[in-house]
Amino acid sequence: MFDYEYFGSGSYGALANMALEEYFLRMPMKATFRLYSFPRDATILGYAQATDAIKNRDSEIARRISGGSHVQTGPNILAYSVAVPRDGTFRTYEDMRAYYAEKVALALESLGVENVDVDNRASTVNVDGRVIASHAMVWGVERALLHGLVIISPYDVDRMSERLHLGERRIGSGVYTEYAALKNMPVVSRLLDDVAPGRPESERMEVLKEAAGDALLRHFTEGRYERMEIGGVVMAESERLVMKKFGRDVWLDMKKPPFTRDEIEEIPGEQLDGPLKNGLGYCMYSQVPDSKFKRMARPEDK
Numbered sequence: 001m002f003d004y005e006y007f008g009s010g011s012y013g014a015l016a017n018m019a020l021e022e023y024f025l026r027m028p029m030k031a032t033f034r035l036y037s038f039p040r041d042a043t044i045l046g047y048a049q050a051t052d053a054i055k056n057r058d059s060e061i062a063r064r065i066s067g068g069s070h071v072q073t074g075p076n077i078l079a080y081s082v083a084v085p086r087d088g089t090f091r092t093y094e095d096m097r098a099y100y101a102e103k104v105a106l107a108l109e110s111l112g113v114e115n116v117d118v119d120n121r122a123s124t125v126n127v128d129g130r131v132i133a134s135h136a137m138v139w140g141v142e143r144a145l146l147h148g149l150v151i152i153s154p155y156d157v158d159r160m161s162e163r164l165h166l167g168e169r170r171i172g173s174g175v176y177t178e179y180a181a182l183k184n185m186p187v188v189s190r191l192l193d194d195v196a197p198g199r200p201e202s203e204r205m206e207v208l209k210e211a212a213g214d215a216l217l218r219h220f221t222e223g224r225y226e227r228m229e230i231g232g233v234v235m236a237e238s239e240r241l242v243m244k245k246f247g248r249d250v251w252l253d254m255k256k257p258p259f260t261r262d263e264i265e266e267i268p269g270e271q272l273d274g275p276l277k278n279g280l281g282y283c284m285y286s287q288v289p290d291s292k293f294k295r296m297a298r299p300e301d302k
Contacts, residue, residue: 001089001099001222002030002031002084002089002221002224003030003031003224003225003226004030004031004032004033004082004220004221004224004225004226005029005030005031005032005033005225005226005228006032006033006034006217006221006225006226006227006228007024007032007033007034007228007229007230007234008034008035008227008228008229008230009034009035009036009037009078009209009210009213010035010036010037010230011036011037011038011039011075012036012038012039013038013039013042013060014038014042014043014044014060014061014062014073015060015062015242015246015247016235016238016239016242017036017038017062017079018044018062018063018064018065018246019237019238019239019241019242019245019246020034020036020230020234020238021064021065021081021145021147022065022241022245022246023234023237023238023241024081024083024145025065025083025138025140025143025144025145026140026143026263027143028085028142028143029083030085031082031083031084031085032081032082032083032084033080033081033082033217033220033221033225034080034081034082035078035079035080035081035213035216035217036078036079036081037075037077037078037079037209038073038074038075038077038079039075040059040060040074040075041059041060041072041073041074041075041159041163042059042060042061042062042072042073042074043059043060043061043062043070043071043072043073043163043164044061044062044063044064044070044071044072044073045061045062045063045064045069045070045252046063046064046066046067046068046069046070046136046270046277046280046283047063047064047065047066047067047068047255047267047270048067048255048267048270048271048274048275048276048277049063049068049069049070049276049277049280050276050277050278050280051252051253051276052165052278052279053069053070053164053165053280054070054163054164054165055162055163055164055165056162056163058163059072059163061252062246062252063246063251063252063255064136064147065138065145065259065267066136066137066138066145066147066267067136067137067267067268067269067270068123068136068269068283068286069277069280069281069282069283069286070164070165070280070282070283071134071149071282071283071284072155072160072163072164073149075153075202075205076151076152076153076154076155076187076205077149077150077151077152078149078150078152078209078212078213078216079147079148079149079150080104080135080147080148080149080150080216080220081145081146081147081148082100082145082146082147082220083143083144083145084096084143084144084145085142085143086140086141086142086143086144090144093137093139093144093266093268094120096137096144096146097120097123097135097137097146098118098120100135100146100220101118101120101123101125101135102118103216103219103220104118104125104133104135104148104150104216104219105117105118105125106219107212107215107216107218107219107220108125108127108132108133108150108188108212108215110215110218110219111188111192111211111212111215112191112192113127113132113188113191113192114127114191115127115128116132117129119288119292121287121289122134122287122288122289122292123135123136123137123148123287124284124287124288125150127186127191128186129292129295129296130181130184130185130186130295130296131181131185131284131285131288131296132150132151132185132186132187132188133148133149133150133151134148134149134283134284135147135148135149136148136268136283137267137268138264138267139264139265139266139267139268140263140264140265141261141262141263141264141265150188150212150216151185151186151187151188152187152188152189152205152208152209152212153187153188153189153201153205153208154185154187154189154190155182155185157179157182157183160182161179164282165281166178166179166182166281166282167280167281167282169290169293169297171290171293171294172294174294176293176294176297176298177297178281178282178285178297180297180298181282181285181293181296181297182282184296184297184298185296188208188212189201189204189205189208192208192211195207195208195211196208245257254276255276258272258273259272260272260273
């Protein structure tokens with residue numbers, strides 16, 4: 001479908017990663033694909049989300065350019081990002097989302113993960129009906145971007161719950177929590193327990209990240225890519241965006257300056273210059289209907 005420029009798999013701080021996402025959205029380039037991770041835990045807020053979700057500011061915090069709500073990133077996740085020109089290949093952002101969501105599912109299946117399905121209404125990829133990967137979009141005027149993350153190793157949900165608001169839902173006569181859904185979350189390391197057995201968890205996680213990254217690269221690009229580097233020029237632009245925008249309190253706390261219609265046609269679910277949204281749940285479950293969330297938050301044996 002495209003010839004891609006592949007910018008490798010690097011680990012950067014949250015502010016740098018979010019700045020790089022805007023860089024690849026804005027730059028008049030070929031289609032680009034990037035894999036990335038985070039050296040330590042970080043909280044990433046949605047484009048139009050208020051900061052009330054943050055309970056403890058003991059980790060790096062950044063606001064991204066796509067919609068939705070808060071997620072925790074860190075060494076246990078592998079993020080993927082694709083930016084493409086608005087050349088008519090995808091008629092709508094729904095077309096683009098569905099196309100690349102299927103690529104994520106195929107990549108997981110190629111690793112040996114079973115019972116994978118795609119839920120484009122919830123922007124998730126699921127295993128046995130539970131979220132393992134999730135993504136969000138920016139439908140720009142000139143280019144469009146989809147980015148998301150795959151959970152490689154389990155979250156420390158107890159630590160996360162001290163840091164972030166985790167919501168709950170009353171469904172029927174029961175109360176179902178995001179804490180429980182995260183505890184029950186399928187992760188690559190548990191689904192592929194025969195990969196690098198006996199190694200320390202940190203080493204095994206890196207082996208699995210590399211395997212997952214290779215699978216994502218293969219299925220996203222279908223081998224049609226040129227390997228590039230995030231060198232001095234790109235990092236300098238990222239640092240400029242951090243200084244100008246992503247590292248400033250006015251962006252983190254107030255979403256200012258917002259995108260304009262000259263830059264962005266649509267961020268799904270958001271008003272570009274609308275008010276910040278309070279009381280949002282964890283992003284991976286925010287669009288999951290009650291009927292499915294009930295299963296995600298329920299123990300396997302019930």
